[in-house]
Amino acid sequence: MLSAESAAVVRATLPVVGASLDAITERFYATMFADRPELLDGLFNRGNQASGEQRKALAGSIAAFATMLLEHPDERPDDLLARIAHKHTAVGVTDDQYVIVHKYLFGAIAEVLGDAVTPEVAAAWDEVYWLMAGALIAMEARIYADAGAREGGTWRRWRVAARRDETPDVVSFLLTPVGDEPPPPALPGQYVSVQVVMPDGVRQLRQYTLSNAGGGARRITVKRVDDDPAGEVSTLLHATVRAGDELTLSAPFGDVTLDDSQAPLVLVSAGIGCTPMVAMLDHLAATGSGRRVLTLHADRSPDRHALREDMARLAPEHHFWYEQDAESPDRGGLMDLDGVEIPAGAVAYLCGPLPFMREARAALLRAGVAARDVHYEVFGPDLWLAAG
Numbered sequence: 001m002l003s004a005e006s007a008a009v010v011r012a013t014l015p016v017v018g019a020s021l022d023a024i025t026e027r028f029y030a031t032m033f034a035d036r037p038e039l040l041d042g043l044f045n046r047g048n049q050a051s052g053e054q055r056k057a058l059a060g061s062i063a064a065f066a067t068m069l070l071e072h073p074d075e076r077p078d079d080l081l082a083r084i085a086h087k088h089t090a091v092g093v094t095d096d097q098y099v100i101v102h103k104y105l106f107g108a109i110a111e112v113l114g115d116a117v118t119p120e121v122a123a124a125w126d127e128v129y130w131l132m133a134g135a136l137i138a139m140e141a142r143i144y145a146d147a148g149a150r151e152g153g154t155w156r157r158w159r160v161a162a163r164r165d166e167t168p169d170v171v172s173f174l175l176t177p178v179g180d181e182p183p184p185p186a187l188p189g190q191y192v193s194v195q196v197v198m199p200d201g202v203r204q205l206r207q208y209t210l211s212n213a214g215g216g217a218r219r220i221t222v223k224r225v226d227d228d229p230a231g232e233v234s235t236l237l238h239a240t241v242r243a244g245d246e247l248t249l250s251a252p253f254g255d256v257t258l259d260d261s262q263a264p265l266v267l268v269s270a271g272i273g274c275t276p277m278v279a280m281l282d283h284l285a286a287t288g289s290g291r292r293v294l295t296l297h298a299d300r301s302p303d304r305h306a307l308r309e310d311m312a313r314l315a316p317e318h319h320f321w322y323e324q325d326a327e328s329p330d331r332g333g334l335m336d337l338d339g340v341e342i343p344a345g346a347v348a349y350l351c352g353p354l355p356f357m358r359e360a361r362a363a364l365l366r367a368g369v370a371a372r373d374v375h376y377e378v379f380g381p382d383l384w385l386a387a388g
């Protein structure tokens with residue numbers, strides 16, 4: 001909880017800090033990477049750096065955290081922090097990196113805001129930073145322990161047992177662990193980081209949701225993204241990885257996982273957002289679940305619908321929408337819940353492009369699903385902006 005003195009200072013300075021956050025975070029990353037270029041090798045996503053997405057995410061998260069501390073001084077936004085903590089553990093963040101970030105972030109604040117940063121102002125924002133960092137460090141320690149791993153050290157090698165081209169731009173890799181050590185368990189809905197060495201020698205990581213229940217062999221399903229620097233890892237995996245190759249994967253992380261109640265489920269996805277849904281369906285089938293599951297998926301066309309056969313086989317009660325080439329009983333156009341009976345008391349999971357998720361969430365709320373029962377995760381660093 002923020003001290004009363006700091007709360008007053010943070011409240012008074014939030015408008016000016018908030019208005020300068022973009023400049024502050026730009027300066028922060030520039031100075032940190034100039035001094036510590038090794039952080040760009042195997043930790044930060046350079047595509048998101050180039051586009052400014054990471055900067056906006058950091059600025060958004062600080063502003064959101066400070067605002068929540070002021071509005072709800074007795075609560076900690078654990079749900080939002082947990083989302084970040086899982087992403088951090090998936091890339092291997094370690095405690096000491098919070099000290100590095102602190103140094104460059106507060107250097108940037110002093111540089112951008114100049115004389116406005118009195119010792120009182122610096123101390124109050126320092127308290128905000130360490131409240132957030134302390135909560136994340138504690139959560140990350142627990143998540144690493146649950147994954148049976150040392151801090152930052154969940155990487156292990158997996159062999160590509162099979163490569164399957166699903167659609168013109170989506171490929172699945174079926175992976176088996178290298179060595180005898182049993183892999184940490186995966187929950188349906190979780191993702192792994194894949195670490196690759198790019199042609200220029202720099203290591204890059206990306207997260208991919210597991211697209212099967214992940215007993216012995218784990219599957220990831222990757223869409224090629226040609227027109228965005230952040231897509232360089234997916235495109236490299238498509239172009240170069242074949243059966244017999246090895247890949248470096250983190251343990252599975254992510255807190256949007258299938259709940260274990262008996263409430264009816266509604267799985268709502270579009271495009272490559274099919275992956276967690278197929279993992280959940282695979283898990284329900286593997287465990288002989290008797291739960292009612294309604295699966296709804298929208299895509300460009302049947303040919304572009306990755307894992308279409310798996311989804312149809314594992315989801316007896318499903319509706320598919322296609323913008324092109326829809327054939328009955330599938331429907332044409334974008335997803336439209338008119339005429340779809342949503343079971344009472346349902347728990348819903350959403351995954352797909354952000355505008356799709358916004359529409360789908362609103363439609364589910366109109367159909368009577370409680371807001372607390374609609375679960376989703378935004379891929380990439382725009383997490384907080386979407387949450388706010």
Ligand SMILES: NC(=O)C1=CN([C@@H]2O[C@H](COP(=O)(O)OP(=O)(O)OC[C@H]3O[C@@H](n4cnc5c(N)ncnc54)[C@H](O)[C@@H]3O)[C@@H](O)[C@H]2O)C=CC1
Pocket residue numbers: 223225270271272273298299300301323333334335350351352353354355356359377378379380
């Ligand atoms: N949870 C997340 O954050 C996810 C994010 N994405 C991101 O979204 C981007 C596009 O994903 P793709 O699989 O290529 O999707 P896509 O562009 O192929 O679209 C798939 C389907 O989503 C639906 N859709 C798209 N925009 C919509 C809108 N404004 N309103 C209603 N329905 C809409 C349409 O039915 C479309 O056929 C990717 O760059 C990916 O990173 C994708 C999946 C999950």
